[in-house]
Amino acid sequence: MHDLGDLKKVFPSFSDDLINEIETNAVRHSYKAGDIIMRTGQYINNTLLILKGQIKIYREGENGGEFLMYYLQPGQACAVSMICATKSQTSQIMAKVVEDVDLLMIPLTLMEKWMMEYRSWYEFVIFTYRTRFEEVLEVIDNIAFRAMDERLEFYLKRHADASGSKDLKLSHQEIATELNTSREVISRLLKKMEQRGMVKLHRNHMQLLT
Amino acid sequence: MHDLGDLKKVFPSFSDDLINEIETNAVRHSYKAGDIIMRTGQYINNTLLILKGQIKIYREGENGGEFLMYYLQPGQACAVSMICATKSQTSQIMAKVVEDVDLLMIPLTLMEKWMMEYRSWYEFVIFTYRTRFEEVLEVIDNIAFRAMDERLEFYLKRHADASGSKDLKLSHQEIATELNTSREVISRLLKKMEQRGMVKLHRNHMQLLT
DNA sequence: TGCATACAGTAACATTTATCACATTAGCTC
DNA sequence: GAGCTAATGTGATAAATGTTACTGTATGCA
Numbered sequence A, B: 001m002h003d004l005g006d007l008k009k010v011f012p013s014f015s016d017d018l019i020n021e022i023e024t025n026a027v028r029h030s031y032k033a034g035d036i037i038m039r040t041g042q043y044i045n046n047t048l049l050i051l052k053g054q055i056k057i058y059r060e061g062e063n064g065g066e067f068l069m070y071y072l073q074p075g076q077a078c079a080v081s082m083i084c085a086t087k088s089q090t091s092q093i094m095a096k097v098v099e100d101v102d103l104l105m106i107p108l109t110l111m112e113k114w115m116m117e118y119r120s121w122y123e124f125v126i127f128t129y130r131t132r133f134e135e136v137l138e139v140i141d142n143i144a145f146r147a148m149d150e151r152l153e154f155y156l157k158r159h160a161d162a163s164g165s166k167d168l169k170l171s172h173q174e175i176a177t178e179l180n181t182s183r184e185v186i187s188r189l190l191k192k193m194e195q196r197g198m199v200k201l202h203r204n205h206m207q208l209l210t
Numbered sequence C: 001t002g003c004a005t006a007c008a009g010t011a012a013c014a015t016t017t018a019t020c021a022c023a024t025t026a027g028c029t030c
Numbered sequence D: 001g002a003g004c005t006a007a008t009g010t011g012a013t014a015a016a017t018g019t020t021a022c023t024g025t026a027t028g029c030a
Helices: A004-010 A016-025 A079-085 A108-117 A119-145 A148-163 A172-179 A183-195 B004-010 B016-025 B079-085 B108-117 B119-145 B148-163 B172-178 B183-195
Strands: A027-031 A036-038 A046-060 A066-072 A094-107 A199-202 A205-208 B027-031 B036-038 B046-060 B066-072 B094-107 B199-202 B205-208
Touching: A004 A016, A004 A046, A016 A094, A016 A108, A046 A079, A046 A108, A046 B119, A066 A094, A066 A119, A066 A172, A066 B119, A079 A119, A079 B119, A094 A108, A108 A119, A108 B108, A108 B119, A119 A148, A119 B046, A119 B066, A119 B079, A119 B108, A119 B119, A148 A172, A148 A183, A148 A205, A172 A183, A183 A199, B004 B016, B004 B046, B016 B094, B016 B108, B046 B079, B046 B108, B066 B094, B066 B119, B066 B172, B079 B119, B094 B108, B108 B119, B119 B148, B148 B172, B148 B183, B148 B205, B172 B183, B183 B199
Parallel strands: none
Antiparallel strands: A027 A094, A036 A094, A046 A066, A046 A094, A199 A205, B027 B094, B036 B094, B046 B066, B046 B094, B199 B205
């Protein structure tokens, strides 16, 4: 199914005995693009370690908004699931698969045990918390202090970073949904950005020029 | 200075040996209302445990905005300082004293050690992370999906909860600063709320009626 | 080829929020 | 109580964003 070398490559910071533990105890799962792995209000009993693919973590609005918090990539874990898992709490967020995903599910009991036993696990968990907390703070900064034009620029840059490419496969509607605004607003702003030479627009995709 | 019974009262979940450890190692500090304990970009080497008073945790905007994230009360700890402390990272937030504060400073090295040794400390830390993360998610919900009138209502309720009183000592200007809007907007919305019987306005304070 | 559909552009208008300008008032000091 | 000051009230206007209602246009599919 998967082997030690595999895991070690995706999670290089894990110690060998921790990897052995994971090999023995974790359950592997696959999901298809579009699958929803976690929903608001659902109980969480596992921590998720991403091996392959991409997951979008977002807040759901009443009118179908999917307000983007952050993306999970291979080598990362779901901070929310870690936090909730400690007391079998319900999730406050949604997780949707963007690209087909392979992941490992770690039962909450082990999660706690490992915290005490494996230093590399402890550090990984704390690092995950910290990184996501900071990311979320940055999101707050943007919606609290920035107007939509700046937020759009920031959003596009995040995408470019996440996908490692300046060619972004996004429709205006998708962007609007993730920023909780309307397509028309995004179209207008993108046009302005194009006029300023920051982006080149095509159908279903665009290139960041900056 | 302070004794075991003291600490035990404010942090009832801590085990006796943990409290002893804290007694021996923590440094006590006091701050006056208005003092700024943490600023953006500053290095953090201690975790803070609040014994008395109230601290406001916020994001600073360029134009002097003080966007409220949450309040720290007695019996609580600064989640951000815990996270940053692990690797001597810089803070991404501001912490300002609202009411005169007594607190304990725990050096980061102990913070880590205790995680492995004291279960009640581990649980406290995880609980702190989770609570704050959820609080911040709720803040995001509000600014992402709600208009100013609803955000104001939410803000007032939070204040009532935090202070344990429905009589809120707040000027319109303060509220405006913490919601990153202008005083006029707050005045107008408060007037509307008063007309709907949700609040009774006075000079420098108001009463929540709901 | 022609049709259906999703995507994109754009104008006109409504609504919300921000900004400016100034009036009013409560509470304080002398 | 006169006068000062900070807090609050309010109208007019500007700017940003949301909404409605269309048009055009690429793409895939029958």
